[in-house]
Amino acid sequence: MKNLKDGLKSYLVAAGILVGAVVLASILVSLSPEPERRELPPRIPFVQSAQVAPGAGAIPVYGAGTVRPSAEIDITSQVSGRVDWMNPSFHSGGRIKAGDTIFRIEREDYQYRLREAMADLEDRKVALLEARELAAVARTEYEQYSGRQRESGSTVTQASPLVLREPQLKAAQAALKREEAKVAEARLALARTSVKASFDGYVREKSVDIGQFLTVGQVVGRLFAADAVEVVLPLSDSNTALIPGLWELQAGDAKRRVNARVIARYADAHYAWDGYVDRAEVSLDKQTRTIDVIVRVPEPFSAGTPVDSQEHTSQPPPLLVGKFVEVEIEGLTPESYFRIPRLALQPGNEVWVIRDGQRVGIVPVQVLQRGDNEIFVTGALEEGQAVVTGGIQFATEGMRVRSRDAVEQ
Incomplete structure (x- = not known):
C-alpha cells in the first residue's frame, strides 16, 4: 500500500513540473515582439x-589577313661565271x-668574246666592200659587153645574177649582219655580268658568296618590292556587297580608291597604316567559299601611326611582311541605319526593345555589318530607344521588364 502511494506522489510531481513548463513557455511567447513583415518582391524580371545609336557615315567592313x-x-644570273663582287x-x-x-660576275671572258x-x-x-666592188665591176663589164653586142646587131642576152655577182653581194651583206648580231650578243652578255635590281626592294633570301661559280638561271636569292605591300582578305559575299564599286576597280588604279586602314599589333600597342582596296578575285575560294579582296598599302615600311593616345617608349615599327593584321574598309554609306550593341541582337535577327518604360517589343531588323562590339542594322528602331542586352533568355511581345535605361527615359 505504501509503495502505491509513493508512485502516485511521483506521478503528480512530474505532471506539475510539465504543466508549469508549458505555462511558462506560453507566457514567454506572448511577451516576445512580433516579427517584421516584408512584402515579397515583384516577379517582374530585371x-x-x-x-x-543612330548611324552616321560609311559602314566599316572588317577583315583580317597576312x-x-x-x-x-x-635573283638569278643570265650568264655563267665566278662571282667577284657583291653589293654590301x-x-x-x-x-x-x-x-x-x-x-x-668576272668580266674578262666576256670582254675577250x-x-x-x-x-x-x-x-x-x-x-662586203670587196663584194660591192666586184659586183660593180661585173655590172660594168656586162654593160660594155651588151653595148658591143647591140652595135654589131647581135642579140643581147640577159645576164644571170651570178654574172652580176648579186648572190655574192647578198651573202656578204648577210654575213655582216650576222657578225653585227654576234657583237650585240657579246655586248649583252658582258652587260649581264652585272646583275641589277629591277625595283626598290628588300632582300628576303641570299645564297651566294664571292668566289662562287654560277650557272645560267641559278637562283641566288629573292627580292621583294619596297614601295607597297598587299593584304588578302577572305570576305563573305555579304561583306563584299558593302564595298562601293568593288567590281569596277582595276588593279593598280589608285585614283578610284576605296580607303582602308590596316592595323597591326606590336608588343602592347596597335599601329595603323593607310591603304586602299586594289582589286578582288573573280573566283571563290574552293575551301572557304569566300571572295579574296586585296588591299594595297603604299609606303608600308614607314613608321606606323599609334592607334591609341597613350605614350609608347618604343619606336613605331614598319608594316612587316608576314605580319597578321586587321583591316577596316570604308564601306557604303546608307541613308539611315542604327548601331546597337552586339548582345542586343537576338536569334532570328530580332531586337527586344523596351517600350513605355516597362514592356518588351520584338522588332525584326536587317543586319548590315557585324563588328567586334556593335552591329549595324536597319529596322523600326528609334534613336535613344532602350534595347535588352541581357538578364532574360526569352521574351514575348508585351512582356513586362525592369531596366535602368527604361526608368531613366
Missing part, C-alpha cells in the same frame, strides 16, 4: 539594356634601290 609583298622575284646590302633584310648592282666578235665584224665589213 534586364540589362543599352540605347540605340601581309605579303606586292611584287617578289628570284645584298644580305637578308638589306635594302637595294632600283638599278643598283646586286653582284657581278666581245673583242673577238668586233674583229670578225671588221673582217666582214671589208668583205
